[in-house]
Amino acid sequence: MKKIDVCLSPDLIELYDLNNKVVVIVDVLRASSTMITALANGVSQIRPFSHVSACQAMRRSGYLIAGERGGDIIDGFDLGNSPLSFLNEKYFGENLAMTTTNGTLAIKLSQKAFKVIIGGIINLDAVAAYLKAQDKDVVVFCAAWKGKVNLEDTLFAGALVDLLTDEFEAECDAPIVARAVYREAKDDIIGYLKNSSHVNRLKKLGIEKDIEFCLTPNKFSVVPELEGDDILLK
Numbered sequence: 001m002k003k004i005d006v007c008l009s010p011d012l013i014e015l016y017d018l019n020n021k022v023v024v025i026v027d028v029l030r031a032s033s034t035m036i037t038a039l040a041n042g043v044s045q046i047r048p049f050s051h052v053s054a055c056q057a058m059r060r061s062g063y064l065i066a067g068e069r070g071g072d073i074i075d076g077f078d079l080g081n082s083p084l085s086f087l088n089e090k091y092f093g094e095n096l097a098m099t100t101t102n103g104t105l106a107i108k109l110s111q112k113a114f115k116v117i118i119g120g121i122i123n124l125d126a127v128a129a130y131l132k133a134q135d136k137d138v139v140v141f142c143a144a145w146k147g148k149v150n151l152e153d154t155l156f157a158g159a160l161v162d163l164l165t166d167e168f169e170a171e172c173d174a175p176i177v178a179r180a181v182y183r184e185a186k187d188d189i190i191g192y193l194k195n196s197s198h199v200n201r202l203k204k205l206g207i208e209k210d211i212e213f214c215l216t217p218n219k220f221s222v223v224p225e226l227e228g229d230d231i232l233l234k
């Protein structure tokens with residue numbers, strides 16, 4: 001049987017062997033949801049960066065520059081980190097360079113993986129189908145918040161474990177914990193997360209619309225994949 005593991009924070013990733021595994025990067029609020037939405041709406045490719053200056057330098061290569069720190073758009077950037085900005089194919093055919101507090105960092109920490117894909121509640125079923133079709137073990141890598149565990153990424157990991165339970169066995173206790181969170185939350189995901197730390201952070205910034213969008217299951221059926229330096233749809 002294939003194995004599934006869950007890494008609840010980038011600070012724990014050194015404990016996981018990513019060799020020959022498919023890594024699912026999840027940052028439900030909001031980096032992975034923004035990437036999925038942008039690519040599903042025609043953005044050609046997204047290059048992730050951990051550092052602001054390296055991201056900004058991509059403007060010279062014709063890339064649009066997007067990102068946040070603390071949830072807010074970075075000064076001088078074209079776009080922040082809202083999935084809603086990319087709806088209606090507004091940036092069709094554009095290349096995007098992106099840096100976020102946690103999401104793009106998690107991608108950078110996954111270079112040893114066999115494959116890196118991008119998951120969120122908005123493409124949950126498509127990610128599950130993709131993983132079922134692969135003959136590889138899986139690590140769900142939660143971007144979390146500055147090293148601390150968060151509820152929404154854990155919930156997504158648990159939803160995936162739940163969908164894959166017939167074909168994958170848990171490699172440690174983290175998938176079991178995540179699945180228990182999902183099972184408790186599944187009938188009212190938005191209500192369950194209403195007091196979570198990043199939901200509150202985004203509410204303070206007045207970004208409620210993003211929360212509802214990012215927590216709505218299966219808006220898209222695409223599975224973004226890292227190829228070389230860029231994330232794209234294959």
Ligand code: MLT
Nearest residue numbers: 029030031100101102103
């Ligand atoms: C991150 O990468 O930490 C997030 O996507 C933050 C945000 O909500 O913009």
